[in-house]
Amino acid sequence: MTVERILPTDEAYELLGLTREIAAGELAPRVARHEAEGLFPRDVLRTVGRAGLFGLPYPEADGGAGQPYEVYLQVLEILAGSWLAVAEAVSVHTLSCYPVWAYGSERQRKSLPDLLGGDLLGAYCLSEPQGGSDAAALTTRARRDGEDWVLSGTKAWITHGGQADFYNVFCRTGGPGPSGISCVLADADTPGILPQAPERTMGLRSSPPAQIVFDGARVPLDRLVGEEGAGFRIAMQALDAGRLGIAACAVGLAQAAVDYAAGYARERTQFGRAIGEFQGVGFLLADMATQVSAARALLLHAARLKDAGRPFSVEAAKAKLFATDAAMRVTTDAIQVLGGAGYVSDHPVERWFREAKVLQIVEGTNQIQRLVISRSLTRG
Structure with a gap:
């Protein structure tokens, strides 16, 4: 059933029409096989990203589509109706671009067109094995060593773990509690970032989460997003x-x-x-x-x-x-x-x-x- 929607612009109607075409032509024919066989839909996500659906709520000046959240969420709804893992991927990627967009340095923000453009996939590393809902108790640590942060610890339940091109890593750079947490942007190919085997999940089998181990991974100091202690x-x-x-x-x-x-x-x-x-x-x-x-x-x-x-x-x-x-x-x-x-x-x-x-x-x-x-x- 097509739900009647009142949207702010003709462009928004066209966008939802495009999304329905992608859902019917690219998602629906593939979802059953990918879910049954546990195949990550990276090629599908590239198609979705290149169609402009990865950066919808971000300004056009930053490489996004400049759409209101009201429109972006209806795009997610259409995608989820055909393939939940793809819709969740768009949602998580959009979430993963927020720290750099909202708090990134001028140099970091220059990467936004690449982050929002569709070829890269992001992940958000907050939860840990012993601290899910209690995010302020995280123990993954980043210590200064010369010109680098050295990351050590384990993140859990990471969507796109082992598949992402970049990770937002929320880590402890100070004392206990929320004020000791910072955010570091790390490239996935950084030595010492070790994705573990995907979890065996009851659903979303084409995109299961995974733990990410940080074993002395070195990230340049200028990849700190926002101020130190602003991560929470x-x-x-x-x-x-x-x-x-x-x-x-x-x-x-x-x-x-x-x-x-x-x-x-x-x-x-x-x-x-x-x-x-x-x-x-x-x-x-x-x-x-x-x-x-x-x-x-x-x-x-x-x-x-x-x-x-x-x-x-x-x-x-x-x-x-x-x-x-x-x-x-x-x-x-x-x-x-x-x-x-x-x-x-x-x-x-x-x-x-x-x-x-x-x-x-x-x-x-x-x-x-x-x-x-x-x-x-x-x-x-």
Whole structure:
């Protein structure tokens, strides 16, 4: 189903049309094989990047497309409806470009056209094996040695780990707590950066995360992004926007599940009529569609606040929380609509169900989102 959208410009409509063409022509024919065989879609990502979809919300002067977040998130939704791993890749790459764009030195910012242009792929190294939600407790360290930072430690659950061309590494350059954390931009081919074997995941098998070990990796001092000790602030600001990206992925995934289940319910007959005519199935579909519409409305509200330069972090947390929980419910119900057929890989709903789960975890678990929201209500 094509969702009716009201967009700010004709260019935005054309962009969504292009995205649908790419999703139908490049993503949909390949997703099943890549997911089944665990093949990373680097060639597909190059196609997506060269079409201008990697730098959508960044200014044209920096190599981006100058699109509002409201438009960028709808692009992610369309991509996720065909292939979640590709949509997540665009979201993570967009997140990975934020530190240099927002805090980079004049010299670092000269690399933005390359970062945003589509040929390079970024990764965001914040989580660690012993510190997921407690990001301020990270232990990966960068110490000064002459003209270099020397990085030592391990990062975990890194999307594009072993595939990325550059890593944003959040590391400890000072004492304990948030004020001791800095951000360093490291090229993936730096000696001492050692990607580990990909994790064996229940979903997103074409793009599983991996640990990254930093074993005395030397990065020039001028690759520090922002001021020393500003890393935690940079990370949290980037995640506010990144949560909107994950919410958009959830909406796209859930919409695909609604469309597929509704199509199946129109065609599948039992007791002499289509199963969608039975109230038990019809009401299930109605609830699924309503959940998706509500999630999309929350998401676009947060995006419009961001585009207007107004505070949006709490609304982003609400959107991420609701949209990803909705995706889990909707994909579960889509399997129920299909019955036994939904439990086998002949139909994509079982894959969407497995993929929806990770969206409740990445870019801050939904428990963390509830913490953000509740604190905004109780701290006055």
